[in-house]
Amino acid sequence: xxxxxxxxxxxxxxxxxxxxxxxxxxxxxxxxxxxxxxxxxxxxxxxxxxxxxxxxxxxxxxxxxxxxxxxxxxxxxxxxxxxxxxxxxxxxxxxxxxxxxxxxxxxxxxxxxxxxxxxxxxxxxxxxxxxxxxxxxxxxxxxxxxxxxxxxxxxxxxxxxxxxxxxxxxxxxx
Numbered sequence: 001x002x003x004x005x006x007x008x009x010x011x012x013x014x015x016x017x018x019x020x021x022x023x024x025x026x027x028x029x030x031x032x033x034x035x036x037x038x039x040x041x042x043x044x045x046x047x048x049x050x051x052x053x054x055x056x057x058x059x060x061x062x063x064x065x066x067x068x069x070x071x072x073x074x075x076x077x078x079x080x081x082x083x084x085x086x087x088x089x090x091x092x093x094x095x096x097x098x099x100x101x102x103x104x105x106x107x108x109x110x111x112x113x114x115x116x117x118x119x120x121x122x123x124x125x126x127x128x129x130x131x132x133x134x135x136x137x138x139x140x141x142x143x144x145x146x147x148x149x150x151x152x153x154x155x156x157x158x159x160x161x162x163x164x165x166x167x168x169x170x171x172x173x174x
Contacts, residue, residue: 018051088108
């Protein structure tokens with residue numbers, strides 16, 4: 001038997017449950033979890049759906065904020081790189097390998113020498129290692145045909161995944 005709760009009590013209970021789910025990433029024991037919610041089964045599902053919608057909306061806002069922040073970081077890092085390049089150009093133009101002032105100290109270092117191979121095909125065979133990699137790919141269409149005909153295929157078979165939830169449009173939604 002469920003107890004009638006006020007809208008305020010329902011909101012607080014759902015908020016507490018949502019916060020517990022956010023803070024504890026483990027899936028709770030279903031029976032104990034559902035028994036702790038003092039509502040009818042339909043109310044529980046409806047409120048859990050609303051909670052899910054809110055969490056997904058909050059996650060989307062977080063993704064958008066993350067993208068804005070990443071754009072902010074990228075633009076500033078790119079501008080910093082351009083300023084460093086300009087500083088190097090000016091220091092080289094002034095023939096200054098070192099700069100030492102009360103506010104700023106730096107030195108211009110020669111670039112590192114690294115190996116550059118723009119086209120491996122131009123290298124002599126003494127400088128190239130060739131490896132043969134064998135890749136096996138299952139013929140899924142052929143395996144499915146055989147299984148559908150009732151044949152046994154060693155190393156393959158049908159597997160049913162875990163149940164999942166698919167949301168349908170609510171009455172009145174477009």
